[in-house]
Amino acid sequence: MQGPLIDTLARQGVSRRTFLKYCATLASMMALPPAAGLAMAEAMAAARRPSVIWLPFQECTGCTESFTRSHSPTLEGMIFDMISLDYQETLMAAAGHQAEEARHTAMRDNAGKYLLVIDGSIPLDQGGAYSCIGGRSNLDILKEAAEGAAAIIAMGTCAAYGGIPKANPNPTGAVSVSDIVKDKPIVNIPGCPPIPVVMTGVLAHYLTFGSLPELDDKGRPKAFFGETIHDRCYRRPFYDQGKFAKTFDDEGARRGWCLFELGCKGPVTYNACATVKWNGGTSWPVESGHGCLGCSEPDFWDAGGFYKALSLPADPLKFAAAAAVVGTGAGVAIGFANRSKKGGAKSAHETTTLDDLEK
Amino acid sequence: MKLDVIPIHVADQPPGEPGLSGNAPPLLREVAEQVRRLLESGEPSAIDLSALPLTPADLDWLQEKLGAGEIAVTLQASGESTLNETACPGVWWVTHRNEQGVVTSQFIEVAFVPELVKAHPADVAIGLETLELLISDL
Ligand code: SF4
């Protein structure tokens, strides 16, 4: 199935107009000019699909679920048609040595050209023994796979910033992808889980313009993470008028007032939930009456309690600054072209044995 | 249960026309500029309405000013899209919805015919194959 994307889609009953319409909406979500929708449709329809290797590390598979169980399967599933998915443990039929073989073949045949998608954090304690695939630590596999990658997409908060595995007291010594890989462009798509369309948008941008989209200081695509939840929240007028729900069942809650005092982290959280929404645009957390947890920010799990109001309404930077300090590793600015190559990444594998685990 | 049964009342309506931000009128000038360009060079263009700070009232105002034209196209492609010509020929109001009926994007398109309405040559070729098949069966 290496033909142009449009043929693959046609076989699945997705018409050209459906595809054009989807691209128009995607371009709009990415704040690209309307003409970009058409350009994207044309480029993607004809594109040779890039090889993608998708590695799950210390994760819950929620990120994969977010993509594969989205509401309009044909369209969000399109990300799987836009790429040649050469390795994905959860989705592939092969197992064991065959699967490992498939990965090595893809890495060899597409050296320097494949996209590497990572979900999950990487545990470093005990020599990485907390999470192994085929007897090899995640750290080892990541280093090997990163070497030949054109770019890396860290999907979900765990891969982007360490996420829940890294939460205090971080028993496994979990770190993010960008804590380990320093010599490749990395796009962070945080969220617990991440919004599916962001992944589609990043791939569409890559296929259309041959480059990764513009990123913010935490490595996130600006098109989707350029504004806070609070900036685009429909309850914002109530916040501005000082009308807050005090409990989840009071008069204010029933009237749809702002959830700030119930712990909403919207003012310090950059994500697209308020505009893209969830479940096919049905609703999103604040719309269903619960404050934002801040899941797309580094160390959201340790940010002082989901139901504790942010300390100062007028000073959202406080939380952001604290998060930035803790997450320094994750927040490295991304320089694409002239990163010095990191030398001597180990290519020989060290196999983790049962003994290591019992140390 | 629909979301609109959750009562949200905006108290203390700001003075002036309810809900109008003042961002809509300049858009009309931009549309006029785009129509001029279409006439002079044939170049189509579009304005992404979801990318602009427009309130629902602004959109209503715009839609009312532009009025309804003679052609209304409905496209069924994973959810309904409508491409309606306004009272100003060449100016189209385009709304895309998903399968749940939620508006996913909205544009004002300035073109003789919107791109989405045209049939693509590759698709026409497939149609021709179908026709030839039909004829060979006669
Ligand atoms: S604090 Fe939360 S609920 Fe209130 S306006 Fe901001 S994002 Fe919306």
Ligand code: SF4
């Ligand atoms: S509303 Fe906040 S916590 Fe919920 S998914 Fe969006 S960013 Fe994450």
